[in-house]
Amino acid sequence: MSLIAKLLTAFVAVEHLSILWLEMFAWTTHAPKVFRSMPADLFPRTKAFAANQGLYNGFLAAGLLWSLLIEDPHWARNVACFFLGCVAVAGIYGAFSAQRSIFLVQGLPALLALAAVLFS
Secondary structure, eight states: OOOOHHHHHHHHHHHHHHHHHHHHHHHHTHHHOTTTTSOTTHHHTTTHHHHHHHHHHHHHHHHHHHHOOOSSHHHHHHHHHHHHHHHHHHHHHHHTTTTOOOOOOOIHHHHHHHHHTTTO
Protein backbone atom coordinates (compact mmCIF):
# COMPACT_ATOMS: atom_id res chain seq x y z
CA MET A 1 0.00 0.00 0.00
CA SER A 2 1.14 3.52 -0.68
CA LEU A 3 1.87 5.96 2.12
CA ILE A 4 -1.33 7.89 1.34
CA ALA A 5 -3.39 4.67 1.51
CA LYS A 6 -1.80 3.78 4.84
CA LEU A 7 -2.38 7.27 6.24
CA LEU A 8 -6.02 7.32 5.17
CA THR A 9 -6.54 3.83 6.60
CA ALA A 10 -4.91 4.91 9.86
CA PHE A 11 -7.15 7.99 9.95
CA VAL A 12 -10.28 5.82 9.63
CA ALA A 13 -8.94 3.50 12.36
CA VAL A 14 -8.27 6.40 14.74
CA GLU A 15 -11.70 7.81 13.96
CA HIS A 16 -13.28 4.50 14.98
CA LEU A 17 -11.20 4.34 18.14
CA SER A 18 -12.57 7.76 19.06
CA ILE A 19 -16.10 6.52 18.35
CA LEU A 20 -15.36 3.52 20.59
CA TRP A 21 -14.32 5.88 23.39
CA LEU A 22 -17.36 8.09 22.92
CA GLU A 23 -19.87 5.25 22.83
CA MET A 24 -18.30 3.02 25.49
CA PHE A 25 -16.86 5.43 28.01
CA ALA A 26 -18.29 8.92 27.44
CA TRP A 27 -21.87 8.23 26.38
CA THR A 28 -23.50 10.09 29.26
CA THR A 29 -20.85 12.81 29.59
CA HIS A 30 -19.50 13.87 26.20
CA ALA A 31 -21.91 12.24 23.72
CA PRO A 32 -24.81 14.64 24.50
CA LYS A 33 -22.59 17.47 23.23
CA VAL A 34 -21.90 15.56 20.02
CA PHE A 35 -25.41 14.22 19.38
CA ARG A 36 -27.41 17.37 20.07
CA SER A 37 -30.47 16.13 18.18
CA MET A 38 -31.02 13.35 20.74
CA PRO A 39 -32.99 14.20 23.88
CA ALA A 40 -30.69 14.30 26.91
CA ASP A 41 -32.82 11.84 28.88
CA LEU A 42 -32.08 9.08 26.34
CA PHE A 43 -28.35 8.90 27.03
CA PRO A 44 -28.50 7.15 30.41
CA ARG A 45 -31.19 4.76 29.14
CA THR A 46 -29.20 3.83 26.02
CA LYS A 47 -25.79 3.51 27.65
CA ALA A 48 -25.54 -0.30 27.23
CA PHE A 49 -26.76 -0.10 23.62
CA ALA A 50 -24.16 2.57 22.82
CA ALA A 51 -21.40 0.58 24.50
CA ASN A 52 -22.26 -2.39 22.28
CA GLN A 53 -22.00 -0.18 19.20
CA GLY A 54 -18.69 1.17 20.49
CA LEU A 55 -17.33 -2.35 20.77
CA TYR A 56 -18.14 -2.99 17.11
CA ASN A 57 -16.37 0.24 16.15
CA GLY A 58 -13.38 -1.03 18.10
CA PHE A 59 -13.38 -4.24 16.06
CA LEU A 60 -13.37 -2.19 12.86
CA ALA A 61 -10.45 -0.11 14.15
CA ALA A 62 -8.56 -3.26 15.17
CA GLY A 63 -8.99 -4.74 11.70
CA LEU A 64 -7.79 -1.56 10.03
CA LEU A 65 -4.74 -1.33 12.32
CA TRP A 66 -4.04 -5.01 11.71
CA SER A 67 -4.01 -4.36 7.97
CA LEU A 68 -1.24 -1.80 8.52
CA LEU A 69 0.89 -4.37 10.38
CA ILE A 70 0.65 -7.19 7.85
CA GLU A 71 3.92 -7.56 5.97
CA ASP A 72 2.58 -9.38 2.92
CA PRO A 73 1.31 -6.60 0.60
CA HIS A 74 -1.46 -8.72 -0.92
CA TRP A 75 -2.87 -9.75 2.45
CA ALA A 76 -2.52 -6.23 3.82
CA ARG A 77 -4.50 -4.91 0.85
CA ASN A 78 -7.20 -7.58 1.18
CA VAL A 79 -7.66 -7.03 4.90
CA ALA A 80 -7.71 -3.25 4.50
CA CYS A 81 -10.28 -3.52 1.68
CA PHE A 82 -12.51 -5.76 3.78
CA PHE A 83 -12.53 -3.53 6.84
CA LEU A 84 -12.76 -0.28 4.86
CA GLY A 85 -15.66 -1.81 2.94
CA CYS A 86 -17.38 -2.65 6.23
CA VAL A 87 -16.95 0.93 7.44
CA ALA A 88 -18.20 2.33 4.13
CA VAL A 89 -21.31 0.14 4.21
CA ALA A 90 -21.97 1.13 7.83
CA GLY A 91 -21.60 4.80 6.90
CA ILE A 92 -23.96 4.50 3.95
CA TYR A 93 -26.51 2.57 5.98
CA GLY A 94 -26.25 5.08 8.84
CA ALA A 95 -26.88 7.93 6.44
CA PHE A 96 -30.11 6.34 5.28
CA SER A 97 -31.30 4.98 8.61
CA ALA A 98 -30.18 7.56 11.16
CA GLN A 99 -28.52 10.78 10.05
CA ARG A 100 -27.08 11.92 6.72
CA SER A 101 -23.96 13.36 8.34
CA ILE A 102 -22.88 9.82 9.24
CA PHE A 103 -21.90 9.37 5.61
CA LEU A 104 -19.60 12.40 5.76
CA VAL A 105 -18.04 11.33 9.05
CA GLN A 106 -17.68 7.58 8.43
CA GLY A 107 -18.59 6.58 4.89
CA LEU A 108 -16.70 9.16 2.87
CA PRO A 109 -13.33 8.77 4.67
CA ALA A 110 -13.63 4.99 4.32
CA LEU A 111 -14.42 5.26 0.61
CA LEU A 112 -11.47 7.61 0.06
CA ALA A 113 -9.16 5.25 1.94
CA LEU A 114 -10.56 2.28 0.02
CA ALA A 115 -9.92 4.05 -3.29
CA ALA A 116 -6.39 4.87 -2.21
CA VAL A 117 -5.77 1.21 -1.26
CA LEU A 118 -7.25 -0.11 -4.49
CA PHE A 119 -5.28 2.28 -6.69
CA SER A 120 -1.96 2.04 -4.87
